[in-house]
Amino acid sequence: MRAEIIAVGTELLLGQIANTNAQFMSQKLAEIGIGVYFHTVVGDNAERLTQVIRLAAGRSDLVIFTGGLGPTQDDLTKETVAEHVGVELVTDRPAMQHIEDFFLQRGIVMTENNRKQALVLAGSHVFANDFGMAPGMAIRHDSTTFVLLPGPPSELYPMVERYVMPYLTSLLPEQQVFHSRVFRFYGIGESALEERLLDLIEKQDNPTIAPYAKEFEVTLRVTARAATAEEGEALILPVENEIRNRVGQYIYGTGEDSSLHQVLVEELRTRGESIACAESCTGGTVASLITSVPGSSAVFRGGIVCYTNEVKNQVLGVPEEVLDTDGAVSETTAKLLAEQVREKLGSTYGVSVTGVAGPDPSEGKPVGLVYVGIAAEGLPTVVKELRLAGKRRAIVGRAAKFALFYALQMQKER
Amino acid sequence: MRAEIIAVGTELLLGQIANTNAQFMSQKLAEIGIGVYFHTVVGDNAERLTQVIRLAAGRSDLVIFTGGLGPTQDDLTKETVAEHVGVELVTDRPAMQHIEDFFLQRGIVMTENNRKQALVLAGSHVFANDFGMAPGMAIRHDSTTFVLLPGPPSELYPMVERYVMPYLTSLLPEQQVFHSRVFRFYGIGESALEERLLDLIEKQDNPTIAPYAKEFEVTLRVTARAATAEEGEALILPVENEIRNRVGQYIYGTGEDSSLHQVLVEELRTRGESIACAESCTGGTVASLITSVPGSSAVFRGGIVCYTNEVKNQVLGVPEEVLDTDGAVSETTAKLLAEQVREKLGSTYGVSVTGVAGPDPSEGKPVGLVYVGIAAEGLPTVVKELRLAGKRRAIVGRAAKFALFYALQMQKER
Structure with missing residues (x-):
């Protein structure tokens, strides 16, 4: 089955929002093996929408629309599809009831344009909107199935999970x-x-x-x-x-949800180990990656962002001689930072990152030169030297990921 | 001028990433008054890409492609546009030099497929890629201008800002x-x-x-x-x-480049002040936002990610009684963390964030409850209580931004 997704809304063409609905629908369709061949975004314009519908009908078995089902003048997905298919719009009783209840419960007077939201294509299969007013619907015409869904993600996602996925699965020609x-x-x-x-x-x-x-x-x-x-x-x-x-x-x-930091946190948890980090050039990125994982508090002791030499010296005990002779960006400093943060925060592993993120060189050392230190209970400390390319953001991002990667490698040796 | 944006890449159709490049390009085109009428996503497939190119050429004056310029077999945007336009692909000398230099500088052997990245449409206007290897290009054919740009945002954004926008502005029919x-x-x-x-x-x-x-x-x-x-x-x-x-x-x-952290770093620099932070629930996000600004080392003393009560107590001196009675997520703890980190790291301002990022409540306190403390030299410490909505990532992101915002406000009072 060949599918495509059409998002209707001028706000997308103005770049005010990204088309995350297409991403979501693509993921859902991929899960049940429906191949998506095109995404299209078109504005709130009947003529261009009609062109897009005709093109899609000619090349796809399944056309999924998101957006344009609301109460305003701009919302014309239903009207335009109805014209293409050649059916009337009729009021869906349950949807009308749901809308009336909504206003009644909140004690707000319903404006007339809200009635428009209960209109559906005559003969269509209707999907209830449990988190909003406009129902979704599906209709078959000339061997193409058109599915019309609301734009707001808070309405779209639950409607798809609850009602649209079972419907689409029922369309699949053979079990695959x-x-x-x-x-x-x-x-x-x-x-x-x-x-x-x-x-x-x-x-x-x-x-x-x-x-x-x-x-x-x-x-x-x-x-x-x-x-x-x-x-x-x-x-x-x-x-x-x-x-x-x-x-x-x-x-x-x-696996899908298994970035380096997720795998590391999971491994630490399984093994009952903990980690702490001392970050200079990554400035808190390693810590924020680790703590972005729910439940990381069980394994993450804490971090010290030692951006200045004073903090490296006073908080983490790197001797002034080392900072003066080897420099803040050096193998020795990386080694000491990893060992000190591990000891100070009492963790199984201590990870350090010190380097030159740019845009300018530092201590006469080039942009992209980074040292990652990994200290572990009962093992000699390892320091890796990296030469990273890219802008500040990329150097910081890659250095942080390398630190996580080396921590994982070190774990295998323990 | 009627424009449309075509993103090439199967990963978009599989829902692995959202088409944020189309959003970015739409914003940039809107800025110079070029109307975008369609976004299309098509996979890495020559036949369907050809269909999309023909359709676009027939309806738009400007067609902007993102993606498919890389070194791999999948990348076929250049090849397919070249066939439509009827020109050869030729090696762009500066781009080839740039690629060779890249590998030379890093001491890595260049694989043969990287040469493909230096190929451009014969007669096209070439845009240098300062943060990657594949150059962008523009070519005019039958009254339509085709612009081919790389997919990775880290390469696309600077190329557009530096080279593509001036080029597009020069295409505008009248001087405006x-x-x-x-x-x-x-x-x-x-x-x-x-x-x-x-x-x-x-x-x-x-x-x-x-x-x-x-x-x-x-x-x-x-x-x-x-x-x-x-x-x-x-x-x-x-x-x-x-x-x-x-x-x-x-x-x-x-201004364009003036996120809260950029404005804060700039203000601190102008005033010769410094900042340090103690983060619990934001886990290093405040520090990493501040240090993402080039030159932040002049104003950022450092940060302590005090994820556990031990670190709050041992490194930052929050008394155990406070952690036991008020709790880690409390006004008192936020106040002490801000004051202690300021004192310990010797900065003008000390900022703290402690709260419940979720997904589960903590200490019997609800997800989204966050305290931000701001200590400043010579001023009473301020603590703000926030009730934030959303998922873990959103709570952390908003809490970190609030911390920066309150630091800016505090600055006005000094």
Whole structure:
């Protein structure tokens, strides 16, 4: 089944909001194996919307609209689809009741334009809106199914989860599932990864292999199409083995919600260990990544952002001689910071990051030079030297991720 | 001039990322008065991309592509546009040099597929990529201008600001300038702001008024279209006065690059003051916002992420009795944390944040309850109680911004 998603709303074309509805719908459709081939955004304009509807009807089996179901003059998705399909708009009784109740309960006088929200395409399948007024609906015409959904995410998401997904699943011609596995890499770039897997990627069909880079990490998604999850798994397994043979040392985890910080927090929790960090150039980014994970308080002792030499010296005890001779950006400082923060905050691991984030060099050291120190209970402290490219934000982001990655590696040695 | 934006990438159709590039480009085009009529997302597929290009060429004067310029097999925007336009791809010497230098400087062997990134459409106008490898380009064909830009936002944004905007402005049919001013708000929501300015927004024409929310701040852009910057300024002035009359107390700054942390760092620098922070629930976010500003090392002393009560007690000296009776999330703790971190790190201001980020309540206190403390040299410490809505990420983000906002307010009193 070929699907496409059409978002209706001038605010999207003005850049006032991002089209996160299309992202959400794409994820939901991917889950049940419906392939999405296009996203379109069109403004609140009947003529252009009509063009878009005709084009979509000609190339897709399933066309999902978001937005344009509200009470105002601007909202014309229903009207325009009704014209294309050749049906009237009729009042949906339950929806009208729901709207009247809404105003009654709040003691507000209902303005006339709210009645418009209860109108649906005659003969359509109606989806209740439990968190708003305008219902959604689905109608089939000339072998294309049109699904009209509200724009506000707070109304769209629950409507889709509760009512639209069961409806769409019922449309699927044969029972097939999309079974996928996400591999998460660190320490290898997207293009280097692809080079190592080029022949696999080129001959891909089922399963498909898709690498992508996001938030300074690289991810590879392998997706199999099969009758059952077990058959899908059987298709993925040989590909997974081959990937692990070639680039297994860079894989730090699998799964959708498993960024480096999530995997690290989970590992620490499982092992009953804790971590603390001393950050100079990353300025709190390592700590904020770790603490972005719910439940991190069980494993994160705390962090010290030692942006100045005084703090490195006074709070973390790096001797002035070291700061004067080796410098704040040095292997020795990184080592001491990691060890001191671990000791001071009483954690299993101490992680430090010190470097030059730019835009200007510091201590005569180049932008992008970063030292990451990892101290662990009962093991010698390790310091890694990095030469990172990019702007300040990218250097900070990558350095923080490297710190998490090295902490994970250190964990394997304990 | 009618424009449309085409994003190329299967990861968008799978819902792995949202099309924020289209949002960014729409905002940039709106600034110079170019109307965007469609956004399209298409996968890494030559046939469907060709269809989309033909459709766009037939209806738009300006077609902007993002994505698909990388080194991999998937990346085929250049190849497909070249075929539509009927030109060859040729190596751009400066781009090739830039790529070779990149690998040389890092001492990494360049893989062969990276050469592909230096290919451009013969006869096109090339935009340098200062933060990545693939250059952008523009070419005119049959009265349509095609602009091809890289997908990663870290490469796209600076390329657009530096090179693409001047190029696009030069395409505008008559000499006109777009003169705009951005007002930055805190402490008022987007819809409340819009409500207060509704009549102005509704009758807008020249200047236009566009509110939008971004990264937990609200921004209002007023843009005038005029023959000269002076005339534009004259159009903006009365609107600015009216806005300041109505909602001036929420304006903390003006300008493009002036998020709360940038304004705060700039103010501190001008006044020769410094700041330090003690963070519990924000977990390093305040520190990382401050240190994201280049040059912040002149004003930022450091931060302590006191995630556990032990660190609050041992490193920052909050008495155990206070933690036991008032709790870690309390006015007293916030006050002590702000004062202690200021004293310990020797800064003009000390800022603290302690609260419940969720997902679960803590100490019997509800998710979203946050205390922000601001200590300043020579002034009584102030503590603000916040009740924030949203998920963990939003609560942390808003709490951190409130901390910066209150620090700015405190600064006005010194």
